[in-house]
Amino acid sequence: MSRAIVALALFVTGVAIPAAQDAALPNKADSLKFAIIGDSGTGASAQYKVAEQLIASRAKFQYEFVLMMGDNLYSGSGEKDYKKKFELPYKTLLDSRVKFYATLGNHDNANEKFYKPFNMNGERFYTFKPKPGVRIFSLDSNYMDKSQVDWLHKELAASGSDWKIVFFHHPLYSSGGTHGSDTKLREQLEPLFLKYGVDAVFSGHEHFYERIKPQKGIYYFVSGGAGKLREGDVGKSNMTAKAFDTGYHFMLVEVGKDVMNFQVITDQGKVADSGALPRFSDADKKKMSTLTQ
Amino acid sequence: MVRYMRHSSRSEATENSVTRISSALVMLTLVMSASTVRAQEKFENSPDARVLGDFKARVEKYEQLRKKADDSAPPLKETKDAAKIKDAQQGLAERIGAARAGVKPGEIFTPEIAGVFRRLLRPEAKQQQTKEAMKEDKPVVVSFKVNGPYPDKQPVATVPPNVLAALPQLPKDIEYRFIEKHLILRDSRANLIVDYVLNAIP
Numbered sequence: 001m002s003r004a005i006v007a008l009a010l011f012v013t014g015v016a017i018p019a020a021q022d023a024a025l026p027n028k029a030d031s032l033k034f035a036i037i038g039d040s041g042t043g044a045s046a047q048y049k050v051a052e053q054l055i056a057s058r059a060k061f062q063y064e065f066v067l068m069m070g071d072n073l074y075s076g077s078g079e080k081d082y083k084k085k086f087e088l089p090y091k092t093l094l095d096s097r098v099k100f101y102a103t104l105g106n107h108d109n110a111n112e113k114f115y116k117p118f119n120m121n122g123e124r125f126y127t128f129k130p131k132p133g134v135r136i137f138s139l140d141s142n143y144m145d146k147s148q149v150d151w152l153h154k155e156l157a158a159s160g161s162d163w164k165i166v167f168f169h170h171p172l173y174s175s176g177g178t179h180g181s182d183t184k185l186r187e188q189l190e191p192l193f194l195k196y197g198v199d200a201v202f203s204g205h206e207h208f209y210e211r212i213k214p215q216k217g218i219y220y221f222v223s224g225g226a227g228k229l230r231e232g233d234v235g236k237s238n239m240t241a242k243a244f245d246t247g248y249h250f251m252l253v254e255v256g257k258d259v260m261n262f263q264v265i266t267d268q269g270k271v272a273d274s275g276a277l278p279r280f281s282d283a284d285k286k287k288m289s290t291l292t293q
Numbered sequence: 294m295v296r297y298m299r300h301s302s303r304s305e306a307t308e309n310s311v312t313r314i315s316s317a318l319v320m321l322t323l324v325m326s327a328s329t330v331r332a333q334e335k336f337e338n339s340p341d342a343r344v345l346g347d348f349k350a351r352v353e354k355y356e357q358l359r360k361k362a363d364d365s366a367p368p369l370k371e372t373k374d375a376a377k378i379k380d381a382q383q384g385l386a387e388r389i390g391a392a393r394a395g396v397k398p399g400e401i402f403t404p405e406i407a408g409v410f411r412r413l414l415r416p417e418a419k420q421q422q423t424k425e426a427m428k429e430d431k432p433v434v435v436s437f438k439v440n441g442p443y444p445d446k447q448p449v450a451t452v453p454p455n456v457l458a459a460l461p462q463l464p465k466d467i468e469y470r471f472i473e474k475h476l477i478l479r480d481s482r483a484n485l486i487v488d489y490v491l492n493a494i495p
Contacts, residue, residue, distance in 0.1 A: 078379055078445075079375045079376040079379060081375075106430050106448045106451055107448045110466075111379075111381075111482065114369055114378050115372070115378060116372055121371070122371050144454040145462065146462055179429060182451075183422050184423060184453040185453070
């Protein structure tokens with residue numbers, strides 16, 4: 001049994017999860033460090049509280065950028081909305097030149113792609129390579145038309161990166177009572193993810209946190225509670241590895257050569273989940289496609 | 294080349310070698326050309342080819358009109374000034390609105406085209422998973438009109454990939470959306486309702 005399969009077994013049973021609160025990422029000098037916020041743009045006190053924790057966490061964990069899982073600006077996209085729902089809560093980070101990379105949610109105006117601090121390059125889907133060995137893809141899951149699928153084919157095929165990380169708004173797997181898995185989107189995207197060896201997928205839309213057991217060798221996270229919360233909405237299913245829906249949260253992620261560490265922090269500064277996930281080889285992924293699902 | 298670079302970050306552009314980009318582009322252009330041809334053939338060889346060709350021509354006419362509206366003002370570029378984004382959206386909507394003054398519903402979705410669209414949509418919209426996906430976070434819109442704005446504070450209902458695949462492809466920044474059972478043709482950059490089909494899905 002390979003190392004990855006053993007790690008998967010630990011991951012599924014939860015043994016690999018370190019204790020809460022004390023849990024620390026490796027915080028290695030040469031790793032890629034970033035944060036994740038989802039469904040953040042309410043402008044309400046909860047968003048600001050999460051933002052405070054996000055800012056505080058950077059004192060110990062110097063993440064380079066923040067991925068935004070969509071619904072970046074609820075209920076309007078005027079100048080005041082950008083200010084109240086983005087520029088003010090994250091001012092300290094913006095002043096420190098922390099970059100934000102956004103994806104569009106169903107509450108977003110498509111013209112957010114022209115907002116420079118969202119780093120979307122004027123496009124509703126885009127890719128960037130934050131460091132050698134890691135490539136990140138942002139998709140527009142509101143409108144998965146042919147032009148976007150063709151583009152994704154092209155970019156995934158051209159990517160030789162070790163880690164392929166994809167993020168978009170609607171989760172392919174979710175145990176949420178309000179939304180749940182987007183199975184039609186899954187039918188479209190999952191074959192591509194498997195074909196080109198995507199490692200991890202992050203989504204929002206559901207206003208809670210859920211870590212999904214690896215599906216066909218791919219790690220899935222739902223993280224849509226950085227501004228909105230739907231308490232009691234996670235009906236833990238057999239695909240749930242860990243769920244948290246009693247508080248707001250954000251994520252910290254550290255990508256090393258062969259391992260991705262993550263930590264989920266609440267608006268109270270508590271650790272709701274954390275762990276270390278090995279990067280599966282293509283051969284392991286093939287094996288796991290029969291073990292999981 | 295331009296398209297590839299536009300989607301990639303600047304730092305990435307410098308990292309990739311010319312050779313890698315060129316070879317990837319050659320391979321992917323071939324793949325994309327093949328799939329684009331297949332998608333076109335799907336509609337061109339269908340019994341609805343004439344009607345869908347008419348739809349395509351009408352959308353192209355709108356696109357030309359928008360291009361003129363675009364050309365009469367400086368292009369919107371990435372900016373950190375949120376007010377400029379809103380102003381550009383508003384300005385474009387006003388110029389398009391003026392150029393299409395007096396336009397009636399059905400300019401693009403003629404009765405014949407609307408009939409074909411209803412038929413194309415029916416099998417997809419009847420699927421349970423599709424129904425569920427389409428009713429998620431659907432907008433609450435009391436009224437809408439051609440040449441009028443899509444309500445800024447409302448969410449946009451997700452259009453499932455299988456529904457999009459059943460319909461002809463649209464140019465960039467023009468999209469299909471649904472408000473309740475009605476199909477909307479929306480200019481996303483101007484946030485404008487271009488035309489609609491009432492009761493497009495059961």
